[in-house]
Amino acid sequence: MNSLEKSLINLADDLIKAEKNSSVKQKRMEALDCFAKQDFNYKSDNWLNAKIDVFLKRQYQTSIKEVSDIQAFSCEIDNIESNAAYLVNGNKLINNNKNLGLQLSNIVDVTETEASTFAAAAASEDDCLYSINTAAFTGGFFLNIPDNTVVELPLQLISVNNQQEDSFYNIRNLIKIGDNSQVKIIQCDDSVVDNYLFINNITEIFVGKNSHLDLYKMYNLSNSTAVVNSIFIEQKANSVVNTYNFELNAGLLRSKLVSKLIEQGAESYSFGIYLVDKQQYMSNLVDVEHLAPNCKSEQIFKGIVDDLARAVFNGKIVVHKDAQKTIASQVNRNILLSEKAKVNSKPYLEIYADDVKCSHGTTVGQLNEEALFYMQARGISVENARRLLLNAFIGEVIDKIHIEPIKVRMSDLVKKRLNGELSKCNNCIIRCSDAQLNDADDNCIE
Template sequence: MSKIQDSTALKKQLEQMFRENSKLISSHDQPFISKAREEAIISFSDIGFPHGQMEDWRNTDLNKALSGKYTSLFKPGHGDQSIDQIFKCNIHELETDQISLLNGWYIDTKKPLVKQENGVISGSLAKAMEEYPEIFEKHYGKYADKDKDGFQALNLAFAQDGFFIYVPDNVVVEKPMQMISIINWSEGLFIQTRNLVILGKNSKITMVHCDDSTNEEAMFNNSVTEVFIDENAQLEHYKLQNLNNQSTLMNAIWFRQMKNSSLKSNAITLNGGLIRNYTHTVLDGEGASAEVYGVYLMDKSQHVNNQVFIDHAKPNCYSNELFKGILDEEASAVFNGHVLVRKDAQQTNAFQSNKNILMTDTAKANAKPFLEIYADDVKCSHGATIGQLDPEAMFYLRSRGICAANARLLLLYAFAREVVDKISIEALKMRVYDMIRKRLKGELNICDTCALHCDGPNKEILFEIDMTKV
């Protein structure tokens, strides 16, 4: 019973923290947000943390993550490194606008909130709460269901800062927005960031969201993002996750998509102790489309859980899910894809696919693609595979002189590629290829991502030619 007591201890600790710090927590609030916090903490007290008896959490063991010792920061904290040193560089050849969180708090290099000439606003959620109450009243807490699980309620109660992005109607943002969230603290942190992204009618933006660790300290990030995509707007959302093995990331993203809007989401999970990506989208207008992709490369005792819920609420919408994973050693993965086609959502096209390669007998994958259909004129399919590398292909490669280890690398790389190929920013795609190659070769360390030290050891990799450089 000790395990349950441990998560109960954390629950009690958090409830107490909320009571003791509620003034500090709600210091930037509009009254309706403070009210939402009160309701949310009651919800959390009521439902508590998710557990293994809940269908969505069945194969994800939270006990270790919830029994860790954590502290929380109710004010910004930087740790011992200078900010400049931490945010050293960017993705090569990729010009981005960069906004960053350190230990869950927005880093303002210039101003906490920047409004560009075209009306695009980006920056700190805490600041935006104060300055744009009308936007928050309309959207904040409206897409995420706080009662879905304890983490959602907890986040709504505690969240103080995060990213805020607002793109007005008819504005196309050319440069991708790079959102970097870094943890750098000398002891275990429990952080609860919350992001709000609004895309106006006919607007377009690309976001690259990186979650990185800078040391081997444990941390727990319970992150919730709400995204509203208005009519004809287009969002591409990339997530790069490279966290240390003591890290837990609960990453829930709630999308609401209006008529003819399009979403492309791609989660690239390279490292992390326990990562859960929950993607929820409501296709709430005809002609909306959602492409939700992911690739994960896990080893040791890492665990990744990808959950996708797509609500086809209106007719003529399209959704496509593709998740591929490579699991080595004792790593484990869960894929739960749930597509709901409501009664009036005729002419729905919905596809789901999850493919896993297990490198060892001890690696595990659980796949549950699930279609729930109430309309009668739809085209839906789902499938999942869990297998080993094809021995015929291995022999073919080896018969040409390629050693078993490199043959394996070539095949794994090719397997992961199908998802990476869907990235439409060329520079980012190249960067991700490179990271995946390094990861497969065991050469990727947690600092080696988009935000940090990208000039690190760049050993040439034998089997790839960049044709543009010849």
């Protein structure tokens, strides 16, 4: 057992002793038992090609630190009207919004009734990072949206770190959406310091009948940050969920999305982009479970992999026996920009119903040489021609964004990222606004 495991178990013990909510306490205890039996083993499919040891062998601060004097930072999205709430250092919730028509609180404060679905979707035995999250989470967003509620403005849920020590966070979010409700959520992780971070984040989402959720998840983290983000969604009849994953920068990133369509007519659409370079690692694991008839699902994930970077796409669609009339599709496309960049793509279909329409496909390739020559023959430099082609490649996913300011912002960030402007400074946590970017060299730590 390494020192990280020891300190995580100690933290979990303390949290279990202090836990007042008996059902959550029970879940924490079971999960800790499970964690103790599991191996910190990262040889599985879930960690294909990942050099996670680099992150797990470090000494991290795990205990809860008092949060004082917060200068919370909001992910900058120009011209967006939203309501923002912050989770600082994995435990302190700052929510100054009033009259949202919904409940937004810290997960550690939930009542017995509210916690009824806690840990119902994320099974501890699947992955030791799930079990330790359940056993040792220190905080997170609890969002409860009643029936028949339309939340007009997007909600920004921002998790921010300002601790100087290298830190390991277990953050747990629970989102319950009643029937006939609508909400748009923007989730960001951010840090205002440049030390090593390991963020182990689980979000469980329960979507009621006829409800509509748009979930935007942005990753713009430093190369010394590892983030493992797992989202579990359960959808009831005729609900629609769109998820968008924008993976712009991180040292190591694993994004897992598990969607269960448990009642008729539910629809799940997932879109993702990943831009990976240097020695970064980004992995997208998608698991869509069609458990009821007449449901639809679609995934489009596109990635650009450069330098020595590694990317993984593992897409799985399971159509269960009763899920007749299922329509499911999955597309993963990759462009490799260097000889040593590598991507492993595994689209996977498992079908037990006989009346379904399913498709999947994957491509890994280089930029189109004919198109590059054509553009150069019009006077466009090879660098600009490449940029135009790469932006066009990612553009298909950006175009799926419904919220205009986010679309503009993402398109701008992708352009900057592809121009190399976002990674001017290796250790810089990317939070620069346009003005700051112009003199990024001066501001960043080399």
